[in-house]
Amino acid sequence: MEAVLDADNISIVFGGLRAVSDFNFSIREGELVGLIGPNGAGKTTVFNMLSGVYSPTSGEINFMGRDGRETRLNGLAPYQITKLGIARTFQNIRLYKQLSVLDNVRIAHHQNVKYNSLDAILRTKRFYTEETKIEAEARELLAIFGIDDKRAELASNLPYGQQRKLEIVRALATNPSLLLLDEPAAGMNPQETNALMDLIAFIRKKFNLTILLIEHDMSLVMGICERIVVLDYGKIISEGVPDVVRKDPLVIKAYLGQEAIESA
Amino acid sequence: SKGSNTIKVGVILPISGQVSTYGIQCRDAIKLAFDEINAAGGVNGKKLEAIVEDDQASPDVTTNAFKKLTSSDKVVAIIGALTSKCSLAIADLAQAKKVVMISPTSTNEKVTLAGDYIFRVCYIDSFQGQVVAKFASETLKGKKAAVLYDVSNDYSVGLTTNFSDKFTSLGGTVVAKESYNTGDKDFNAQLTKIKAAKPDVLFIPDYYSTVSLIMKQVRGQGIKIPLLGADGWDEITNNAGEEALNSFYSNHYSPDANDPDVQKFVTSYKAAFNGTVPNALAALGYDDAYVLAAAIKAAGKTDSAAIRDALVKTNIKLVTGQITFDANRNPVKSAVILEVVKGADGKLTTKYNSTVNP
Amino acid sequence: MSFFGQLAQQTINGLALGSIYALIALGYTMVYGIVKLINFAHGDILMIGAFVGYFVLMSMGMSWYALLIAFAVSMVVCAIMGIVIERFAYRPLRDAPRINALITAIAVSLILENGARVIPFMGPNPREYPVLKNATFSLGSIEISNIQIIVIVVSVALMIVLNYIVNSTKIGKAMRAVSFDMKASALMGINVNFVISFTFALGSVLAASAGILFSSAYPQVEPYMGIMPGLKAFIAAVFGGIGSIPGAMFGGVILGIAETLTKGFISSQLSDAVVFGILIIVLSVKPTGLMGKNVREKV
C-alpha cells in the first residue's frame, strides 16, 4: 500500500531551539498511528507543520489526496492543506466560542459548498438546496457524537469534554482523508475516554479515515493505535506496534515511567 | 407670514467649532444692528427678528441649517455663512430656491457666482491679495517675495494665488511658496527653505492664531524681513509678542479711524458687550444687517425678488466704507493697510498705514 | 546656504521635531503595551499638562525655578487625571471587547478637548506660552536652539528610565504580567488595579512633561493642540513597533526627520502622505513595526 503522507527529514527551528529535527515519517491509507512523547517533545509542532500552521525549516512533506494525486505541502497555507484532505483538532481548544455549535460545524463545511456569493445574495434555489444539505450533514455528524441536541448552544457553553468532541466534529466536517487529533481525551475522565475510543474507531470506519493522534492517555493509545511513534527532544526515539514500544527501555525512561508499566 | 408683526431673517454662523470666536462676534454685531433698527421703528412698521443657526463651520451642517431656516422657519433672507466653504455649500441652494443670501465675510470669489440672489459685504480674496501685493511692491519696494500658506484652507490658498499673480505682474518674483496643513505646529522645515531663498517680504495669509506661532519661528530662525498678512490677522496684536513687529496687513476697517460711523459702532458695541473692541468680522456683520434692512425698506415688501432688486441699487455709507455692488454682487470698497507697532503702554497695537482703493 | 548645509539644518530640525514625537510616543506605547488600549486621550492629557504649566508659569513668572515647579505640578495633576480617567472610563470596560475601550478613549478625548474649550478660564482662544529666553547655538551655518536641545535630552533620558522601569523593576514586570493575564496576576498576589492605575499615572506623567516641552518649543496653548502631535506620535509608536519603548523613540525620530526632509526637499504639501507611505511600506515588510517583537502565536 502507498503512503498517504510522507514527511521526509523535516526540521523546524524557533530562534535557537530545534523543536523538531530530522523527523522521518509516513503513514499508510487507513492506518491509525499514535504519536507520543514527553511534554515539549515536539508533537504538536509536527502537527503544526503537517497542517501548514508553521512551515518546516528544512525537509519535505508530501501528501496523497483521495484522488490519488500527490502534492508537496511545504509552503502551502493551512486552508490549502485542508482542501487537500488533512484536518486537525487543536490541543488548546480553538472553537468559535461565541458561535452556535451548529455554526461551528457549518463553517467547516465551507470549502465543499457549491454555491457562490451571487447565489447567496439572490437567494437562488441552489442556495436553499445546498444550505439544507449542509445542515443535514452537520447534524448527522453532531448526532454521531451525541451533541446534536446542543446545536443551538454557544460553543463556549459546552462542558470541556463536549468541546473536545465538537473539535473533532468540526474537523470531520471538512471532509478529510487524514485526520490529526491532538490530545482528544485531555480533560476527560476514564469513562468518557473509553467512549471516545469507540467513537474514533467508528468514524475511522465510517468515513474511511487515516488517523494520526497525539495522546498522553496510555489506555487510549495502547488500546486503539496500530503503530506508535515516540518523539523525544524533537527526535524519534522509538517506533513500532504498541507492545514493542511499551517495552522499549528508552521509551520507559523518557516517557512512560516505571509505574505506568506496572499499572498497565 | 402675513399679518405677523416681525420679519424673520435667518443667520447662519459658526457659533461653535474651530472658528466660533468669529461667529459669535459677528452674530452679536448683527443682533446689535437689528436692535438699533427695531428701536428706531423697525422696517416697514415691522420688527426684524434674527433666527440664528450654528453651522459649526461645517458645510453639511450648514446645509441642514439652511433647510431648517427656509422650510420650517420660513425666513425672508439669509445672512451667512461666515466661512467660504459653508457659503459655497448653500449658495446654489439659495439661488435655486430664490432666497436672498448676503454673506458678511466669505471672501472666496465663487460664492456670489452662484446667481443673482447671492451677495456679500466684504471684498473678495483677489482684491485683498492684490492690495497686499501692491503694498509689498510699491510701498515696501520688495522685489522678491515668499509665501507660507495653509494648503487645506481655501482662504489661504485663494489669497496666495492672487498675491502671487499680482506681485509678479508688478515686476517682482515669488521666490518661495511653501505650504502646511491646518493644525501643523512646526514650520521650521519650510522656513529653512524660505530663508535660503532670501526674500524681501514674507506673506502669511492665515488666521492670527497660526500666524502668531509662525512669526515666532520666523524670527527664531533669524529672518528679519517684513511680514505681510490679510484680514485673518485681525486681533494679532492680542496674540503675539515682539516678533510681530515689522509686519503689515490689510483689513476691512480700523477701529481707531475717526470716521463717525466707525466711532458710533465701536462705542455701542463696547457698551453692549463688556467693552470688547469689535473686530472686522463684527463690523462686516453689522454692515450686512444694515444693508439687508435698507433693501427691505426700499423694496417695501419681503418678496425675495423685490429685495434682490433693491439690493442691487444699494449705495450707503457704513462702518466698512461706502457700499455699492458690482455686476457680480461684490461690494466696491476700499481696504486699509495696518501696521503692527508698539503702543505707548508697551503693548502691541495697530497703526493705520494707508488706504487702497479698488 | 549650500545643499549640504540645508540638509544638515533640516536634519537638525527633524531631530528636534522627532524628539517631541518620540516623547509623546513613549507614553502611548507604554499604555498600549500594558493595557492594549490605544489611549486616544493621550494627546489631550498633553494639552492639560501644557495648560497647567501655563497657569503655573503665568502666576510665578518665567524662571528656571518656576519651570521646575510647572513640571512638577503638571505631572501631579496629569497623573491624578490619568488615574481618574482609568478608574471611571476604562476600568468598567475591562472585560468588554477592545473596540469599546477604544470608543471610550475617543469619547474621553473629545470630552477633554471640548471641555477645555467650554471652560471659561481655558476657552478656545490660543494663548502665547511663556518661554525661556531663546538662545541659539550655531555650528557654522547650522543652528540649534536651547529648547531643541532640552527636548532631545529629556526624551532620551525618559526613554532610558522608562525602559528600565518596565523591563527591570518589579512593578514593571508586574505590568507585563497584568498585560497578559489579569486573573492569573491576581492569583499571584499582584494588585491588578494598582498596577493599571500606576501605568496610567506613568503615561500621564510622560504626557505632562511632553506637554510643557511641546509648548515651549511651539509656544502656544489651545484646547486642540494635542490632536495632531498625538496622532503623529501614535504613528511613530506603531512605526517603531508599538509596545516597544526603544521603538517609540526610534520611530519618533525617524518620523520627524522623514517629515522634515520631505518638506524641505520634496514637497511640503505631500509630507504627510509620504510619511504614511513609509509607514505602510515598513509595516508590510515588518508587520510588527521596526522594533516590535515578532512572536509567532504558539498553536
Place this chain on the structure above:
Amino acid sequence: MTTKLRNFIILAGLSVIALVAVSLLIYVGVIDEYTAQILTLAGVNVIVALSLNLITGFTGQLALGHAGFMAIGAYAAAICVMHFHLPLFASLILGAFVTAIFGFFIGFPTLKLSGDYLAIVTLGFGEIIRVIMVNLKDLTGGAAGLKGIPSFTKDLTLQPTLSFTWVIAAMILVIVVMHNLLHSSVGRAIISIREDEIAANSMGINVFYYKMLSFTLSAFIAGLGGGLYATFFGYLNPTMFNFLKSCDFVIIVVLGGMGSITGTVISGFVLTYLQEFLRIMQDYRLVIYPFILLLIMLFRPQGLMGSHEFRLTSVFGPRAKRTAGGKEGV
C-alpha cells in the same frame, strides 16, 4: 416554504411602506424639507456605517478611516458627473467601483497586519486621502471644494422627495445584499475569521481572500454612500471627511452593536438626529455628545443590539433562534 414566503412578504411590504409612504409624505409636505433632509442624511450615514460594520463588526478588522473611502466615492461620483458628464446612476456605481479598487489596493498590503496596526494604517490612509483631495486641485477643486454637483433632479419641489427615495432605496438594497451574503456560507466564513483566524484557516477558509472580499465590498458600499452624499449635498470639501467623521461611523456601529445590521440602522438614525438636535446646545454639544457616548459604552457596552438582529418577522410570529449564518431558525 410558507414561513419563507410570509417573511418575504412582511419584509418587502414594510420596505415598500417605508420608502413609498414616507416619500409621499415628503412630497405632499406633511414631512417638511428639513426633516426630510435629516432622514436622508441618516440614510447615507447608515449606508457608510453598514459598510464599516461589515469589515469591523463581522470580519473583526478594526478600520478607522472610512471617511476616506466615503470621500473617494463622493469625489469620484461627482467628477464623473461634472467632468465626464456621465448619467448620475452610472456615476454613483462608478464611484463605488473606484472606491472598491482603492480598497483592494489598500487592503492588499495591510490586511495581513493584525488588529491595531490595521486601525492605524486605515486611519493614516483616511488622512492621506484628504491631503490628496486638497492637492488634486484641477479635479477636486482643492481646499475650496467642488460646488454645484448635480442633484437627483433639477426640479426644486421634487428634490427632497427624490433625494430621500434614492438614498433610502439604496440603503434597503445594501441591507438586503449584506444580510443575504452574511447569512450564507460566505458570511459564515467571514464571521469565523472574526472568531479565530487560525482555526478558520485550518477549517479550509482562505482567510486573506475573505478579508479582502469583505474589505473591498466594504469600500464599495462606503463609496456608494459617498456618491449619494455628494449628489445629495451638492457640495464637497476635503474637510468634510476628517478623522472625526470616521469616528462618527465607528460610533454608529458600536452603538448599534458590532455585527448587527439592524442595530446599525437604528443607531444610524438615532445618532444623526441626536447630532442635529444637539446643535442648539452650541459648544456644549461638543461635550455632551461624547459624554452620552461614554455613558452608553459604560452601561451598554455591547451596543443596542449586541450581535443580535431585530427581526420584524419575529414580531409577527414565532421567534427564530439566533445563529451566525444560514437560514434563519435552527
Place this chain on the structure above:
Amino acid sequence: MLEVKNLNVFYGNIHALFDVSFKVEDGEIITLIGANGSGKTTTLHSISGIVPLKSGNVVYDDADITGIEPHKIVLGGLVQVPEGRRIFANLTVQENLEMGAYTRTDASEIKRDYDVVFTNFPRLKERRKQQGGTLSGGEQQMLAIGRALMSRPKLLLLDEPSMGLAPVLVDEIFEIIQQINKNGVTILLVEQNAYKALSIADRAYILETGRITMTGNAADLKNNESVKKAYLGG
C-alpha cells in the same frame, strides 16, 4: 485551616454551586473530584475571590475572607495554580517565577526558592530565558506549579495539574505534590485523574452538578463501587 460554608455561585442565571461546604485541615491533602462542569474550578475560584459569591462564607486561618480581593488573599498564603496553567506568555520563565514571589521581599530566601523549583523541574532551568508562551503544555504546567511555590504558600489549590502531561510526568507531579505536602503545605487538589488523586489524598469530596454528594476517607472512596463506576473507569 480552610472552611467553606454553603457556597452558592451564579453565572448570570446559571446556578453553578449549591450550598457547597467542606473543610481542609492543616497538613492534609484533600481532593475534590467530579465530572466535567461539575463546578470544581468554580469552587476554587470562589475561594480565591475571583468569582463573587451569591451567599456563603470562606474561612481561612480563622479569618473570614469572603469578598476579599484576590491579591490580598494571596498575602495570607492561600495560593492557586489555575486550570489551564495561565502562564504569563510574554514573560520569560525566570520572570514568571519572579511574579510568583511578587508578595515577598526576602531576596535571599527567594533566591533559595528558585533553586528548589529548578531542582524539582530541571526542564525549567534549561528554559530559564525562554518566553513562557512558547513552552510546551507540560513545561507550562511545571512552570505554573513552580510559580505558585515561589510565594511560599501555606495552602495550595491545584486545579487539574496532571492535565495534558506525559505519564512519566504525571507520576512526577503527584510525587512533587506529596513532597510539597510533606514540607508543610496543605493541599486542595482538583483532579480528573481520580485514581491518582485518591491515591495520594487523605480525604476526598465528590462534586456532582454543583453539589457535594459524597465525602470520606480517600482510601475508602477508592474502593467504593459507585465511585469506581463513575470516576475510575470500571
